Amino acid sequence: xxxxxxxxxxxxxxxxxxxxxxxxxxxxxxxxxxxxxxxxxxxxxxxxxxxxxxxxxxxxxxxxxxxxxxxxxxxxxxxxxxxxxxxxxxxxxxxxxxxxxxxxxxxxxxxx
Amino acid sequence: xxxxxxxxxxxxxxxxxxxxxxxxxxxxxxxxxxxxxxxxxxxxxxxxxxxxxxxxxxxxxxxxxxxxxxxxxxxxxxxxxxxxxxxxxxxxxxxxxxxxxxxxxxxxxxxxxxx
Numbered sequence: 744x745x746x747x748x749x750x751x752x753x754x755x756x757x758x759x760x761x762x763x764x765x766x767x768x769x770x771x772x773x774x775x776x777x778x779x780x781x782x783x784x785x786x787x788x789x790x791x792x793x794x795x796x797x798x799x800x801x802x803x804x805x806x807x808x809x810x811x812x813x814x815x816x817x818x819x820x821x822x823x824x825x826x827x828x829x830x831x832x833x834x835x836x837x838x839x840x841x842x843x844x845x846x847x848x849x850x851x852x853x854x855x
Numbered sequence: 856x857x858x859x860x861x862x863x864x865x866x867x868x869x870x871x872x873x874x875x876x877x878x879x880x881x882x883x884x885x886x887x888x889x890x891x892x893x894x895x896x897x898x899x900x901x902x903x904x905x906x907x908x909x910x911x912x913x914x915x916x917x918x919x920x921x922x923x924x925x926x927x928x929x930x931x932x933x934x935x936x937x938x939x940x941x942x943x944x945x946x947x948x949x950x951x952x953x954x955x956x957x958x959x960x961x962x963x964x965x966x967x968x969x970x
Contacts, residue, residue: 775956775957777957777958777959779961784966785963785964786943786945786961786962786963786964787899787945787961788961789958789959789960789961792956792957792958794956831898831899833959835957835959841887841904841906841912842901842904842914843889843901843959845898845899846898847897847898848898
């Protein structure tokens, strides 16, 4: 079992729709969770971090964390063609390690 | 604000040649520094991380090495490149300051092709 799992996609959504990206993790002591966007040929760009159960909103992006079920999700409202990218989920145990564990990413395609 | 630089941006090297990639961070002090490699179509592989000058932790036993000669400088090296060393090399940092969160930020990357 991978430590952080994401569906590789591609996930195709029409322009203006809500894109829902999911990530599950195996280690219950994970405390910090991150979503990155990576355009083809570019480095990952941090979109959001979330540390507590529930929702966290930032503009068109909402991160959702459920520690009991060990999943974290990212919702993108009003999806735009410019949102087409690979989205990486990352987790970190707050104590005892400096390492971040990344999923392999979900490729999102927003169709105009 | 903090910025992270990497160079060169692209590199084409023959098999067996040496390698030196450099990463520097501005606008912060005493950061944690990381080297990752991303092979084509694959996830991020952590190679090394450093919590301070001269302190290097290796995650992958290969022909690569890392050094941190200054607080905000991180160098990735190899004496002899292999074909399998091709990939996108990313430097990243996060703050060690209390209350700064755990967000990790990436540099622009170096695309290495070994021929």
